[in-house]
Amino acid sequence: MNTKRIGLVIKNDEKAQKKARELEKRLGDQCVVIDVRNSKNKDIPDDLLCMIVLGGDGTFLSAARFIENLKIPLMGVKFGEVGFLAETTEDNLNKAITLMLEGKYTIQKRTRLDIKVVRGNEQIIDVDVLNDAVINKSALSRLASCAVYLDSTYLTTYRADGLIVATPTGSTAYSLAAGGPVVYPAVPSIILTPICPFTLTNRPLIIPDSTRIEIRLEGSPEDIILTLDGQEGFEMDPKDKIFIKKSRNDIKMISFEDQSYFKVLKTRLKWSGGRS
16 A cells, blocks of 8 residues: 555545545545645645545535646535536545555646736736636626737627636636537636627637737726636736746646546536437
């Protein structure tokens, strides 16, 4: 058995807490609980084999943000209502733990986006996201105007309720709800999805992940919010510039089956048509 320890990230949920207690009993000293809300990633033990995330997609995103650029694999265990980031279900967790301890798993790399915001001559935000960056107006605001430049070349100005810039992993999150495409995680791409665009010809766009994106908010109303992975929001100034590119820091996800993504996709979107 691998002597490295296993980190537990636990959603504030009765089922998740109960399962965590069972794991702690099984793994003993090999298990360490990690509080991603009230600690820093420098406090993470350096002998972790992986981190098991007991919760839904929100808990997984919190764990991904917490580890930042550390190369610690994450294993998601579904406890939320809907989830695309957790391959393992609560019922299969014990079997998954056994396979993991025996080294019978693969690592899938998921791309993140590097988000920077410049206000005047000052960089005020520098964060990596696994799912998306969302530029949103408040409920009573006028349309947001997002002028988009790709590799310094002007593309268009989206006049809409907002704009989503997503990774392939994030294509099944808010972008999907806004009419964006489902993109397989290994496809090297970035998705631009306008939210309720004023011009119907403004459609979702898939671009290479080598592209550097610049978004200017000139002419937008004051009450614009930039939300990162649905976890953290920042009030934008109309003159802010947002720079987005593929991050050098990807996320490692533990998987036990070659076709696990499609199985999760079919289950969440109910595509099976009665077949497994």
